Amino acid sequence: MGVGYSSCSLSLSLSYSHISCFASTTTTTTLLSSHKSTPNSSLNPPTSKFHYQKPTYTTMTAQSSSSPMFLPIQSGRVEEIKTQYHNSTKPVSDLHSLDLELIQRLVYDSLVWSSLHGLVVGDKNVQRSGTVPGVGMVHAPFALLPMSFPESQWRQACELAPIFNELVDRVSLDANFLQESLSRTKKADAFTSRLLDIHSKMLESGKKEEIRLGLHRSDYMLDEQTKLLLQIELNTISSSFPGLSCLVSELHRSILNQYKEHLGLDSRRIPGNTAVSQFAEALTKAWKEYNNPRAVVMVVVQPEERNMYDQHWLCSVLKERHDVTTIRKTLAEIEAQGVLLPDGTLLIGNQVIAVIYFRAGYAPIDYPSESEWRARELMEQSSAVKCPSISYHLTGTKKVQQELAKPNVLERFLENKEDIAKLRKCFAGLWSLDDSNTVKDAIERPEFYVMKPQREGGGNNIYGDDVRKTLLRLQVEGSEEDAAYILMQRIFPTIVPTFLMRDGICHKDHAISELGIYSAYLRNKENVIMNEQCGYLMRTKVSSSNEGGVAAGFAVLDSVYLT
Ligand SMILES: Nc1ncnc2c1ncn2[C@@H]1O[C@H](COP(=O)(O)OP(=O)(O)OP(=O)(O)O)[C@@H](O)[C@H]1O
Numbered sequence: 001m002g003v004g005y006s007s008c009s010l011s012l013s014l015s016y017s018h019i020s021c022f023a024s025t026t027t028t029t030t031l032l033s034s035h036k037s038t039p040n041s042s043l044n045p046p047t048s049k050f051h052y053q054k055p056t057y058t059t060m061t062a063q064s065s066s067s068p069m070f071l072p073i074q075s076g077r078v079e080e081i082k083t084q085y086h087n088s089t090k091p092v093s094d095l096h097s098l099d100l101e102l103i104q105r106l107v108y109d110s111l112v113w114s115s116l117h118g119l120v121v122g123d124k125n126v127q128r129s130g131t132v133p134g135v136g137m138v139h140a141p142f143a144l145l146p147m148s149f150p151e152s153q154w155r156q157a158c159e160l161a162p163i164f165n166e167l168v169d170r171v172s173l174d175a176n177f178l179q180e181s182l183s184r185t186k187k188a189d190a191f192t193s194r195l196l197d198i199h200s201k202m203l204e205s206g207k208k209e210e211i212r213l214g215l216h217r218s219d220y221m222l223d224e225q226t227k228l229l230l231q232i233e234l235n236t237i238s239s240s241f242p243g244l245s246c247l248v249s250e251l252h253r254s255i256l257n258q259y260k261e262h263l264g265l266d267s268r269r270i271p272g273n274t275a276v277s278q279f280a281e282a283l284t285k286a287w288k289e290y291n292n293p294r295a296v297v298m299v300v301v302q303p304e305e306r307n308m309y310d311q312h313w314l315c316s317v318l319k320e321r322h323d324v325t326t327i328r329k330t331l332a333e334i335e336a337q338g339v340l341l342p343d344g345t346l347l348i349g350n351q352v353i354a355v356i357y358f359r360a361g362y363a364p365i366d367y368p369s370e371s372e373w374r375a376r377e378l379m380e381q382s383s384a385v386k387c388p389s390i391s392y393h394l395t396g397t398k399k400v401q402q403e404l405a406k407p408n409v410l411e412r413f414l415e416n417k418e419d420i421a422k423l424r425k426c427f428a429g430l431w432s433l434d435d436s437n438t439v440k441d442a443i444e445r446p447e448f449y450v451m452k453p454q455r456e457g458g459g460n461n462i463y464g465d466d467v468r469k470t471l472l473r474l475q476v477e478g479s480e481e482d483a484a485y486i487l488m489q490r491i492f493p494t495i496v497p498t499f500l501m502r503d504g505i506c507h508k509d510h511a512i513s514e515l516g517i518y519s520a521y522l523r524n525k526e527n528v529i530m531n532e533q534c535g536y537l538m539r540t541k542v543s544s545s546n547e548g549g550v551a552a553g554f555a556v557l558d559s560v561y562l563t
């Protein structure tokens with residue numbers, strides 16, 4: 001049986017009820033945060049715009065399926081598809097011909113695989129799922145099949161990783177650059193201001209970070225029109241999903257192997273995802289540099305964390321492969337239990353902390369009182385290796401991203417002209433709100449811009465008509481608030497039909513993807529110990545309109561199928 005798409009929406013032309021398709025209700029959902037997660041955020045959106053088990057399917061007009069982004073699938077019309085696939089560099093989307101029984105088997109087997117292999121998150125419907133491991137687990141949202149991605153742009157993204165690592169390190173050492181770049185933002189944004197205060201204090205006290213560890217993730221989208229790989233942003237704090245993203249790659253490989261005959265896809269085209277093992281390796285190396293065998297790695301966590309299994313995967317590799325012990329502490333606990341010895345040693349209880357790995361502390365919500373800020377400062381003052389240090393954290397702000405994109409700024413930090421050219425090639429348009437021409441254009445054509453505050457964790461950006469309204473309001477008010485934002489060129493990736501799995505239900509929808517490349521950087525004084533690309537995160541989300549500034553639809557974990 002076939003599955004059809006209309007150009008704007010879709011539903012199944014089937015009389016089968018386990019695969020659900022969209023219904024155009026007005027409810028919106030929060031995007032899956034690929035980066036961080038707050039207790040209220042996004043692994044399980046509060047509402048879904050999809051119907052489940054409603055056998056009211058109508059056949060929609062099939063649209064041409066020659067998207068360059070979607071996988072060729074061999075099923076009903078095997079020969080035809082196979083031929084197209086081998087003769088063309090552009091794979092053919094063929095969800096239309098996927099047999100429903102086959103989809104049903106793929107769905108079932110992938111759900112079993114996820115459950116057996118720990119591709120899980122806390123279920124928002126279960127109260128203790130964010131605090132007690134093993135209580136209320138549900139499979140992480142994932143794409144049923146991997147997303148195709150051109151190999152050349154994949155390589156490009158991988159090659160950029162060590163260059164960005166070096167750039168972050170160098171920018172982090174330029175205290176004046178950080179303070180100056182963020183000086184106007186400081187007046188407009190209380191959170192950034194607090195981070196800058198800690199940074200200033202460390203400067204005044206002459207504190208130097210000799211051992212520097214970065215576990216970053218640089219996110220990209222492939223612009224459909226120009227075919228350019230453009231950077232969305234570089235995350236220097238709490239880059240999440242190194243654990244679960246590896247599992248999704250394994251899941252997809254397993255499914256492709258198991259259904260080789262039916263799908264005709266080669267599992268070897270899914271790049272091995274080494275994020276979790278390399279992040280564990282980097283943490284271990286940092287721990288070794290600290291050079292105290294009894295010391296532990298401390299993971300800074302939110303009080304409730306439904307994405308805890310992603311973190312536990314990393315901690316489990318640390319323990320089992322490297323015999324490094326981790327402890328998990330909230331900022332409030334660190335403030336209550338932390339002691340700083342005169343030599344800078346950080347003790348939590350009676351445990352010496354060698355490395356502090358932040359999976360919290362990136363958003364204002366993480367600092368509900370002064371206690372949490374005291375904890376942050378205590379950690380910064382300590383001799384423990386911070387991942388990230390306050391300087392690395394500030395280097396990852398959106399304002400700094402925009403400053404780095406200005407002419408001749410990269411040259412301040414890097415000598416190699418080829419490296420500079422490679423970075424610049426992936427920069428999208430980025431502007432400060434001082435730029436009156438751009439602001440004018442964004443008011444006239446807001447759909448081509450994204451307005452971003454200095455926030456992490458998703459759901460904070462402004463899109464569409466809200467860009468215009470916000471810019472006009474800021475103009476009228478004439479306050480300093482404009483310095484809290486940057487403007488960015490909106491990137492439009494190719495929209496492709498996809499099967500998205502959430503809560504055990506398979507949804508079919510139009511989607512776009514974002515590729516995140518993890519990287520690790522470790523140095524001790526002049527010695528660069530590690531500077532590597534470390535696997536990837538593919539995230540696929542419903543391509544629904546973002547107008548109105550509300551993030552719509554949902555995202556799932558995905559993997560890359562190289563074409
Ligand atoms: N220029 C852009 N064009 C199109 N979409 C964008 C753009 N910038 C951001 N987005 C979308 O908004 C999402 C969030 O943006 P961004 O990564 O800048 O914010 P964040 O709060 O730091 O998110 P994260 O928690 O993923 O780090 C992206 O994952 C992407 O889907």
Ligand SMILES: [Mg+2]
Binds near residue numbers: 235455
């Ligand atoms: Mg971010």
